[in-house]
Amino acid sequence: MNTARIRDNLSSVLGRIAAAAKRAGRDPSGVTLVAVTKRRPVEQARALVEAGAVDLGENYPQELWAKAEAMADAAAAARWHLIGHLQGNKARRTFPMVRVIHAVDSLKLLRTLDDLAAGVDDPPAVCLQVNTSDEEAKHGWRDAAILDDAEAVAACSRIAVVGLMTMAAWGTDAETARPSFVRLREIRDELRRRTGMALPHLSMGMSNDFEAAVEEGATLVRVGSALFEGVDP
Incomplete structure (x- = not known):
């Protein structure tokens, strides 16, 4: 495994985040990189x-369970x-x-997590997923429909709702993805x-568009x- 390349790639991504933040007049420390280790x-x-990338993201609960257990040492x-998507039966x-759970995509799931937070000293925070690209295949509240549930969202007071999350449409680049980020904000x-x-918090931006997301307020x-470019033989 090419660990030097991982370090170089991480340094490059952090540098690009910092540059994007500065272009937007933001403090780079206000943006957290979640390093996605899906299928790695x-x-x-x-x-x-x-x-140095201590915030790691996984799409699938089972893969997260396995990696979290394998990497539990200090x-x-x-x-x-x-x-990624969390089914209610995997929530507990x-x-x-x-x-942080980034893709809380329904009021039903939010209420399930709010129930699980009862009596827990330090429950995870959550972001609510909004389908700003209006794609049928995506989970989440449809665009501004989340505003109709504002009162019900606020009533889930045991879980910390810290922001919103979105994914740009498939096939977009940094500039064509930008309207989704503006809409989420x-x-x-x-x-x-x-x-x-x-x-x-605004959870938005992936490898092909994260600089535009930072410019539009991603945290x-x-x-x-x-x-992971160049890491595999």
Whole structure:
């Protein structure tokens, strides 16, 4: 495994995040890289942590469970993020392993997580997924429909709803993805106004468009393939 390439890729991605933040007049420290280790071996995930990327994202609960257990030693402490779809029947096992659940895509799932948070000292935070690209295959609230559920969202007070999450449409690049990021920010601002919730986070941007996402206010960017370029033989 080419660990030097992982370190170089990480440095490059962090540099690009910082440059995008500065272009937008933002402090780069306000953007967290979530390094996506989906379908990557434990050794590569561990190498990322050792290089300084301690926030790791997984799409599938079962894969997250396996990696979290394999990397539970103190030398490879990671903060795990579930960034993909979470079925209600997998929520209980996933709940104590993660710091943030990014793709809470329905009021039903939010209420399930709110119930699980009862009596828990430090439950994970959640972002609500909004389908800003209006694609049938994507999960999440349809665009501004989340505003209709504003009161019900605010009533889930045991779980920390910290922001919103989106994915740009398939096949877009940084510029064609930008309207989805702008729309998410606008919806967040209106949901904040209606509920009084702080909602500090916008989880948006992946390897092909994260710089545009940062320029439009992303605080959590989910980058995978850019971190692993040239790593495999």
